[in-house]
Amino acid sequence: GSADSDEDCMGDEGIQRKLEGFRTCPFEIGDLQVISLGKIVKDSDFFQDERFIWPEGYTAVRKFTSIKDPSVCTLYKMEVLRDNDSKIRPLFRVTMDNGEQFKGSTPSACWNKIYKRIRKIQCSSTDGCRAEGGSERIFESGSDMFGFSNPGVLKLIQELSNSKLPSKSSISKLASGRCQDLPVGYRPVRVKWKDLDKCNVCHMDEEYENNLxxxxxxxxxxxxxxxxxxxxxxxxxxxxxxxxxxxxxxxxxxxxxxxxxxxxxxxxxxxxxxxxxxxxxxxxxxxxxxxxxxxxxxxxxxxxxxxxxxxxxxxxxxxxxxxxxxxxxxxxxxxxxxxxxxxxxxxxxxxxxxxxxxxxxxxxxxxxxxxxx
Known part of the structure; x- marks a missing residue:
């Protein structure tokens, strides 16, 4: 009725106010909690690439291995800011719950610093780096950790870039985990299998007459x-x-x-x-x-x-x-x-x-x- 027509006639300023209201409401996708979607940057082309859009003010938190004690998890807050020096490029920042910060020009630049600290303390505590046959731990990309590669987050950011208020159905699906039926705490881990010609169950590469x-x-x-x-x-x-x-x-x-x-x-x-x-x-x-x-x-x-x-x-x-x-x-x-x-x-x-x-x-x-x- 009239409410729909009023919204259709609403200018960019009105839409932005509604988006601001939405961004005050956190929602969770797996073990990622998105605090704010931020706003689409229109005065610089550096806040996006061929794969992702990085809204200024985007804020999310997740639990991950502590750089102090790898046996426990701690909270990491992730933000997309504007670099004060260049004024036109994004600055990615990850802050631990103790206040320590990691900054970089890309999401991976931040997380690689964290991964390096985790590897260092794990090696010193288990002597794993010097152990024969020791393998390097598998880590997700910075975009995965920030949540930018998550299909649900991608969709909501795309809706932001189209100057549309994210639909209630999109938000409710994400909040309930139904977008991909993701259980609480789940974050996909994609491994690079070195031996694809092995059985995916027993991991053997031999074939037998009665077990082809x-x-x-x-x-x-x-x-x-x-x-x-x-x-x-x-x-x-x-x-x-x-x-x-x-x-x-x-x-x-x-x-x-x-x-x-x-x-x-x-x-x-x-x-x-x-x-x-x-x-x-x-x-x-x-x-x-x-x-x-x-x-x-x-x-x-x-x-x-x-x-x-x-x-x-x-x-x-x-x-x-x-x-x-x-x-x-x-x-x-x-x-x-x-x-x-x-x-x-x-x-x-x-x-x-x-x-x-x-x-x-x-x-x-x-x-x-x-x-x-």
């Missing part, structure tokens, strides 16, 4: 047939994994046990999804049908302290971690983060991973898994 490799014709994930629970031969037939088959969720669901994106996923008994590798490595979880390798059960039995462990590799306080099998070491990590970092040694290395047959009957065999940082 299958590769999804859509996402290209590779698994052993028995590792994935494919009981029928699929020779010459189009094969799709569970998440690529008709009837699968429209948006790939996150693993409920770790933040790693992609990989071999199976449904759980409580309606969620999880990596098969996570279910195999976490002691409390199991597979109700070991031949079909699904569904994944035992999530409610996972020790509550396991959910509180902070992954020493990705730094995301989400999911359930395992710990180094050395009795004197308490380093924690997500199973797939450890695999990507080279912590989990392959099956053929008898010092790290052992098969212990309890019975000649194949169905009664028990697998004991050990991992070392």
């Amino acid at each position: 490799f299958l590769q999804c014709d859509k996402c290209r994930m590779m698994v052993h047939a028995r590792c994935y629970g494919e009981l029928e031969p699929v020779d010459g037939v189009l094969w799709l994994c569970n998440l690529c088959r008709p009837g699968a969720p429209d948006v790939p669901p996150p693993c409920c046990l770790c933040p790693v994106v992609g990989g071999s996923m199976k449904p759980t008994t409580d309606g969620r999804w999880a990596h098969l590798a996570c279910a195999i490595w976490i002691p409390e979880t199991c597979l109700l049908d070991v031949k079909k390798m699904e569904p994944i059960d035992g999530l409610s039995r996972i020790n509550k302290d396991r959910w509180k462990l902070l992954c020493s590799i990705c730094g995301v306080s989400y999911g359930a971690c395992i710990q180094c099998s050395n009795s004197t070491c308490r380093v924690a990590y997500h199973p797939l983060c450890a695999r990507a970092a080279g912590f989990c040694v392959e099956l053929e290395d008898e010092d790290r991973l052992h098969l212990i047959p309890l019975d000649e009957d194949e169905d009664d065999q028990c697998i004991r898994l050990l991992s070392f940082c």
